[in-house]
Amino acid sequence: MKIAFVGKGGSGKTTIASLYIKHLQAQQKPVLAIDSDINQHLGESIGFTKDEVNSIPPLGVQIDLLTQVFKGKNPRLQSVRSFKRTTPPGSGSVLVSYHEQHEVLKSFEIEKNGIRLLRVGLPQDESLGEQCYHANMSGAEIYLNHLVDSEDQNVVVDLTAGIDTLASGMFISYDVIYIVVEPTAKSLGVFNDYTRIAKSTGIETAIFAIANQVTSEEELEYIEKTIGQKPIAVFPLSSYIRKTERGEQVPFSEIDTGTKEALFALNKHVQTHTKNWDRFYKNLIYFHMKKANKEPHLKLEEQIDPEFSLSEYIKNGMR
Ligand SMILES: Nc1ncnc2c1ncn2[C@@H]1O[C@H](COP(=O)(O)OP(=O)(O)OP(=O)(O)O)[C@@H](O)[C@H]1O
Numbered sequence: 001m002k003i004a005f006v007g008k009g010g011s012g013k014t015t016i017a018s019l020y021i022k023h024l025q026a027q028q029k030p031v032l033a034i035d036s037d038i039n040q041h042l043g044e045s046i047g048f049t050k051d052e053v054n055s056i057p058p059l060g061v062q063i064d065l066l067t068q069v070f071k072g073k074n075p076r077l078q079s080v081r082s083f084k085r086t087t088p089p090g091s092g093s094v095l096v097s098y099h100e101q102h103e104v105l106k107s108f109e110i111e112k113n114g115i116r117l118l119r120v121g122l123p124q125d126e127s128l129g130e131q132c133y134h135a136n137m138s139g140a141e142i143y144l145n146h147l148v149d150s151e152d153q154n155v156v157v158d159l160t161a162g163i164d165t166l167a168s169g170m171f172i173s174y175d176v177i178y179i180v181v182e183p184t185a186k187s188l189g190v191f192n193d194y195t196r197i198a199k200s201t202g203i204e205t206a207i208f209a210i211a212n213q214v215t216s217e218e219e220l221e222y223i224e225k226t227i228g229q230k231p232i233a234v235f236p237l238s239s240y241i242r243k244t245e246r247g248e249q250v251p252f253s254e255i256d257t258g259t260k261e262a263l264f265a266l267n268k269h270v271q272t273h274t275k276n277w278d279r280f281y282k283n284l285i286y287f288h289m290k291k292a293n294k295e296p297h298l299k300l301e302e303q304i305d306p307e308f309s310l311s312e313y314i315k316n317g318m319r
């Protein structure tokens, strides 16, 4: 299951993504964590050292290597350069399963205590000013769009703040998106903007709110009233997080009860989702065609194989 955490800057995306990863780890469940945030903090908050994080090449700046792998023998993809973030898999494309030991793809990750980490990285010095961060994020999207996971396999992504990530269709790579909200007008405004924009695409999306730093019933009521729905989990102001922020080493087993309950609620909610490869593929084609229509000279529509069924391809062992 591909899960993303988004929200206003500073709302607690990285904190909640990392708590959820640690929660899964504590239950002996393997996790593939992807740091897709411009502020790259996920790795360190789930137990990797700075040196370990820096030792893995960023997905975002090595896109050619990735696309070379996924392109495989797909005759509709002439070159790695023609590969866009919406390029759909087709006959001959390489798809990878969750536990696959692909030599090139493995070189992008580091593993520690049951957690695998990938990162998109920051824009390279030479592209600063000309290349936006989205180009980096494409690395994660291309990876995710060619990753075949099942409902009980956990892929957790810490996304960057900003409405444009969703507006440009970047939500289709995920089975479910959680928007982290605080009881403030700005944070809740971001939720309302995200959901409105996602709806305006006409695409079926699974987007839900997670409340963070809630200190009273009154604050929770304010959240519910402003967004018109109940958050699927409510995180209190956490003494555990405060202590770890001060540099104290607190075992995860000693997490405060409110935070623990919120993590169980979140996990329960994640488990209510099912994967739907046909819906995913349809959405990918929708955004790919949008791009094709915007840049007709690229003839991107030719990358789509009308006879291809992703769910059948997966069922038949991706050959
Ligand atoms: N439930 C909580 N209890 C106590 N402190 C919290 C809680 N949630 C987040 N914080 C604190 O709030 C700050 C911002 O959190 P975090 O870095 O997770 O936000 P973010 O949304 O990832 O930010 P950015 O947009 O910069 O990536 C951190 O100092 C974090 O420790």
Ligand SMILES: [Mg+2]
Pocket: 013, 014, 015, 037, 039, 041, 158
């Ligand atoms: Mg963050």
